[in-house]
Amino acid sequence: MANRKLVAVVFGVVSIVVLSLVISEGGAQTQSAAGGSNGSGAGNGGKVARTPWGDPDLQGIWSSGYIEIPLERPEKFQGREFLTEEEVQAETKRLASRQDHSTGGPLEISTKQGDIGSYNTIFSGRGREVIRTHRTSLVIDPPDGKIPWKPELRDRVATEIKTLRTNVASKVPEDNDKGDGPEDRPNDRCRGLTLPHVYGTAEAGGAPVRIVQSAGIVSIYYEYGPHGGAYRQIPVNGRPHLPPQIRQWLGDPSGRWEGDTLIVDTTNFSNQTNYQGSRENLHLVERFTRAGPDLIMYRATIEDPTVFTRSWTIEVPFTKQDDKANLIFETPCYEGNYALIGILAGIRAIEKEQGTKPKSR
Numbered sequence: 001m002a003n004r005k006l007v008a009v010v011f012g013v014v015s016i017v018v019l020s021l022v023i024s025e026g027g028a029q030t031q032s033a034a035g036g037s038n039g040s041g042a043g044n045g046g047k048v049a050r051t052p053w054g055d056p057d058l059q060g061i062w063s064s065g066y067i068e069i070p071l072e073r074p075e076k077f078q079g080r081e082f083l084t085e086e087e088v089q090a091e092t093k094r095l096a097s098r099q100d101h102s103t104g105g106p107l108e109i110s111t112k113q114g115d116i117g118s119y120n121t122i123f124s125g126r127g128r129e130v131i132r133t134h135r136t137s138l139v140i141d142p143p144d145g146k147i148p149w150k151p152e153l154r155d156r157v158a159t160e161i162k163t164l165r166t167n168v169a170s171k172v173p174e175d176n177d178k179g180d181g182p183e184d185r186p187n188d189r190c191r192g193l194t195l196p197h198v199y200g201t202a203e204a205g206g207a208p209v210r211i212v213q214s215a216g217i218v219s220i221y222y223e224y225g226p227h228g229g230a231y232r233q234i235p236v237n238g239r240p241h242l243p244p245q246i247r248q249w250l251g252d253p254s255g256r257w258e259g260d261t262l263i264v265d266t267t268n269f270s271n272q273t274n275y276q277g278s279r280e281n282l283h284l285v286e287r288f289t290r291a292g293p294d295l296i297m298y299r300a301t302i303e304d305p306t307v308f309t310r311s312w313t314i315e316v317p318f319t320k321q322d323d324k325a326n327l328i329f330e331t332p333c334y335e336g337n338y339a340l341i342g343i344l345a346g347i348r349a350i351e352k353e354q355g356t357k358p359k360s361r
Contacts, residue, residue, distance in 0.1 A: 065206055
């Protein structure tokens, strides 16, 4: 009996030691995947979770968060990829000062008569946090953090992209006082998102996505404010792209696994698509890497020789969310908005009064 007790004690001690090592290793992997102070790494030294059929497991709800980071690097951070710890602390404090009680901040809500106060900061897409990697821009290549537009196209793109809400070409100024038809008013349409998603913007908000896998296919749902979300079904069998005459709003994806990384090559975009000036010639290569228990590193490389002088890449960390907390819902958007009819009728009335005519189509 004494020998049995001794064996049990020894076994228990060994179990505790092994468990402690596992927990320590998992914590180290998470810190390494997040990049520590600068988040520069996307590698994962441990084993990646696998699906029953052997593919890396990317399933669940993920989110970039309500990050405050520009697509291009601001001039004040020229030559610097990452924020210092002091800058992170200062930025965190500044962002917290812009929140009201709904997100734990000190800001008071100013209400108007009849306003029930529903639009507090928990319902806004306003940036609330420093990006997990502490980068100074989403663009990581070129090294200067700038989009390499062709010089003659830079001003044209800046003129076209009037809003971050849909990131599609708009002929309508911000005052929304013009428009020949519904096509000229993307803010009033249900056109959904474009790819890559416009992470770090007010409309994207926390940018949650749900990834579901089955053998040979990966499905992704993107939540996107009030403009309608989007579903993608990505075959993971290396099949060729559709014939070039077949065009789709979100393009034609073809996926494959390269080690623990899902690589999605997408072409065949429509001429209605517009990502930073790139339309039907957009070639998008995305990489989803499970870099830690709660982290996917997402990289997207954009290529279009008709718009850019070279390819360029953005990086966004996705953090695992609680799959049981009902954090993601299908985004509703209602096309055929009656207000749109009134808006366009009002514009026609103004044109009649001023003696002007809408441009011919």
